[in-house]
Amino acid sequence: MVSPASPVLRIDRITRQFAPNIPPAVSAVSLDLPLGELLAMLGPSGCGKTTLLRLIAGFETPQSGTIEIAGQTVAGSGKWLPPERRSVGMVFQDYALFPHLTVYQNVAFGLQKHQKPAELVKQRVQESIALVGLEGMEQRYPHQLSGGQQQRVALARALAPYPSLVLLDEPLSNLDIQVRLRLRQELRDILKSAGTTAIFVTHDQEEALSIADRVAVMRQGHLEQIGTPEELYREPTSRFVAEFVTQANFLPAQRHADSWKTAIGSIPLTQTIAADSSDITTLERSILMIRQEDVQIQPHPQGEWIIRDRQFLGREYRYSLQNAIGETLVVRTAADRPLAVGSSVMAEVNSGLLRVFSEK
The missing domain is CATH 2.40.50.140 (Nucleic acid-binding proteins)
Structure with a gap:
């Protein structure tokens, strides 16, 4: 259990380099994420934001630095925990729903992996589906849902096991502009209603500023600036941030x-x-x-x-x-x-x- 005063996520000088002859994809990045905060990782393609998300999730291994989630070291200092033991929920860009499973079964999948009692699984699945506003659609399959509805199923599945941290990789990029604009506020409302601590990756500055409590701008593997949307827009500390965020x-x-x-x-x-x-x-x-x-x-x-x-x-x-x-x-x-x-x-x-x- 994380106390309100302790960060849910602590990253200390984390570095990931894929080959010795190219610059690190992530270079000496450090940040803390408090309980209940929504953080946007913003930056152009190739800046390292998705690699950092994968390092937190456990899909990539750092060369140096440490990652702590809910007070537990999950990477670095001689320790390594696989993704399934990190108390992290993941929402992928393409949703990654199982096409042969219903909405109910997709949401229940993560809970069943944790070997929860059947009655608790049923209760939590119903709560999660209600949280994302999909009551009555439990028996539908992914192909019977709109893109926005599929995204909500993926979010419900990530939230169902009560993870300490939810990671979202470009969660709205596959949706058309009108659905994307509507889901921005819905996504924030759902995460806030659940009391969730979350990081979402985006290259859309308007999306980052409208959803996040704080925004971390990345450039060439480095954390260029982190602050509230207002701070980044009004007080950019580098020309790169000024150009990328304020245009x-x-x-x-x-x-x-x-x-x-x-x-x-x-x-x-x-x-x-x-x-x-x-x-x-x-x-x-x-x-x-x-x-x-x-x-x-x-x-x-x-x-x-x-x-x-x-x-x-x-x-x-x-x-x-x-x-x-x-x-x-x-x-x-x-x-x-x-x-x-x-x-x-x-x-x-x-x-x-x-x-x-x-x-x-």
């Missing part, structure tokens, strides 16, 4: 006295902060991060920016702008009145503190 604009900036000279005008130094907390007054050149929603545009015949493209996104427009020297700017505005492609506009920053990255 912001990055403009060259040159310091002149007490301001930055940029393509969008002069920005006072007092309106900026260094992403790495260094002294911005020591920088002569930098890269200024401006979020798409933090720019205001107005039609003007002498405007320095030309609208090259406009996309209607429902509640907002996204404009792609370009100036005379080829610099680009992406802006999101409310969908109240569209501005014509090819028209000239003035652009100005309408936010408070902006983040600055050292020019490299």
Whole structure:
């Protein structure tokens, strides 16, 4: 039993390298996961997030470092526990349901492996099916279910044995966009209702920010930054995180006295902060991060920016702008009145503190 003060998962400098002549897939990653937290592992393809998930599950063996689950060392320090002894539930990208078994039988499968009494198995299967909202479908087979329903069966099967930790590998990626959007909130609600501690892997930043309590961004096997969705979006500590999570604009900036000279005008130094907390007054050149929603545009015949493209996104427009020297700017505005492609506009920053990255 894990006390509320103890982390359910503790990873200490875990490393996995598949061949000596290539960089490690996971390199010296450390993190703690508190009881009841939902953590998203976010990053591009090949960044190591799925390998880290497989190390936690026991499908891969680390070269160094340790993994503890519910206070027990499951890998490292001369110990190794196979997946079935780690108290971990797994939800795979392709659901991995048994096609010849009913919904009831699929959910019961994990409990039967633990040799539970029949009455307890029946009770827990019914509870798990009810938790994911599939009452009345117990006797259906996977091919008789929609993709979203199959995903819920896989989740019920993972939750049924009361695991200490649930791992989900790209759980929504095989669903169409409308089902995926609906299931985001349902997935979070189900996991929170069950009081489950969980990690889910995704490459979709919007999905990670909307579901998770915290997000861990990975890059080339390293843990680049971990924090709440708000922290990552508002306070990225590296340009990689800023680009991957916020999809912001990055403009060259040159310091002149007490301001930055940029393509969008002069920005006072007092309106900026260094992403790495260094002294911005020591920088002569930098890269200024401006979020798409933090720019205001107005039609003007002498405007320095030309609208090259406009996309209607429902509640907002996204404009792609370009100036005379080829610099680009992406802006999101409310969908109240569209501005014509090819028209000239003035652009100005309408936010408070902006983040600055050292020019490299």
